[in-house]
Amino acid sequence: MTNAPSAITVQSVSKSFGRGDAAIRVLHDVSVEIGAREFFTLLGPSGCGKTTLLRLIAGFEELDSGSIAIEGARIDHLPPFQRPVNTVFQNYALFPHLTVAQNVAFALEMQNLSAAEVRRRAGEALEMVRMGSFAARKPSELSGGQQQRVALARALAPRPKVLLLDEPLSALDLKLRKEMQIELKQLQTEAGITFVFVTHDQEEALTLSDRIAVMQGGRILQLDTPRTIYERPAHRFVADFIGEINLLDGQVSGPGRVRLDCGAEIAVAADQTPGARVTVAIRPERAALAQSGALPAEVTHAAYLGTATILQLRLANGAPFLLRAASANLPEIGAQVSLHLPSDALQVFAA
């Protein structure tokens, strides 16, 4: 997507844990190019291999096959302390016996910089995360959000080429998480380095990322911008995992037509072989209530959200359907309504 050379090139990487018949393959031939200064997110449910991929880049695990390069130079044979990457750990892993300032200075001291230089750059890193006044504290005397900031400063202080973040916000409460999301994004722009971010929170991924790789079962299912991933999911799994979506099973009845299991026939903008089983997907905000239509439904529940109301509907075959509607002129619970599904809002996946 950019002309800049790739910050990270992951090529045909496979990884298994365990030996022999008990071996569990956690990464299957994964390849990905991450651009310079990109905010890149590995998104997926737990066990999808996202953390393993991150740990392979950091050097905490060894590759079974494939290669990893940073700015064109292979690093997969190097020990972690010789790689130009730093990690922000899930539970921060701050050194409990060192002060905030000593934690941040750790990597700089490992580079054998002069004491004055160490102090200056550690101070800079702490200022960047607005923790300068906490320099003399111990990690145990800080709140979760403050520890998070120190962990960021510690990882950024040695000026790595790539910052790896392993679910860094998962231990924070919702409000703090939102604040830290904004700060993370600002910090990335300021520091001007590549961020590789691992999360299972799809909302976080959509908010922060330049590009997202959605992973499942050790493979990358889709790799694209947040917008494309949300609007044009390439797999049923991606559609289901990212945001809320209605998945309706049916059968292709003719060119551009699908007969849903609830009995209604709808127009779709996709070519599928007639007779094939398919799943039609539509976001709750893309469907609409209509005066009359081919898709009848009954209102079972309404959740008022302020800006909108989420209606829970039941189709003729009992399948549930979510609809996001404006909060004015809403039907009563129990009312019979008709649904309009615009064909450009529909995604069709082969079952």
Add this chain to the structure above:
Amino acid sequence: MSATSPFRRAGLVGPALLVVLILVGVPLGIMAWVSLLGRGATIGVDWQSAPSFANYTKLIWEEDFDGTLLFNPTYLSILWRSVWQAAATTVICVALGLPVALWMSSLSRGARDIAVLLITIPFWTNLLVRNYAWLIILREDGAVSKAANAVWPFGPVQLLYNDAAILIGLVYSFLPFMILPIYAGFEKFDWRLLEAAYDLGANRRRALTRVIVPLAMPGIIAGSMLVFIPSLGSFVTAAILGGGKSMMMGNLIQLQFGQSRNWPFGAAISVVLLALMMLVLMGIAIWKNRQERKT
């Protein structure tokens, strides 16, 4: 704190304090008193003699025929040997115990329990028996001795009845007391801290000195006290493996209460040993205090 009344607290703590006072405080008092008395004719102590510090001055000075005091290094050298033997034992135990404890904490839960069991197994056998076992292992025509002599090019190797033999025996006896407290500290060790150290550019050696050792320090200090103090007062090992040639404080005390029948002098040496241990403990406490204030 709880709302326990002072009376209730005194009632709860009182019995334990009383036991400590009667079983530890009183005997120590008697020992201190005896150390000031003279030697008895039949039993080891003359209760009627006038108290003096003669037994203490005897540790350093010798009375000449005309009453002048001459410096006598015999006892001081025994004291010195005891201190450095105990110190060397402690250092070797740290060097051996730290890696073992670290390795144990990396094992699976079941394997850890077995490792702890294996380390405590020697305690099922009497210390005396275990020291005699070393006598057999290290004896002149034993396999170890023969192998050492075959490999070592500079003259015959003597494994028994010297300071090295005592050191081997002491390290063997007290190593578990070093491993277990360090291991107890490592059991809660967060291994991601080690990954963090590597990630931030520390190689193995610096990860060890900058992260692992500082975090293991409470265990190392506890282990060092558990090893140093009993080593300083030990006498079985020196008597058996040292062949009675190189005497330690413990042997000297035993000698005074046994063959020499000079209880007051034995008591005086015991008091000195006790004072020495107190000094070490206080030194460690002061050092720890300063460390905590520094960071």
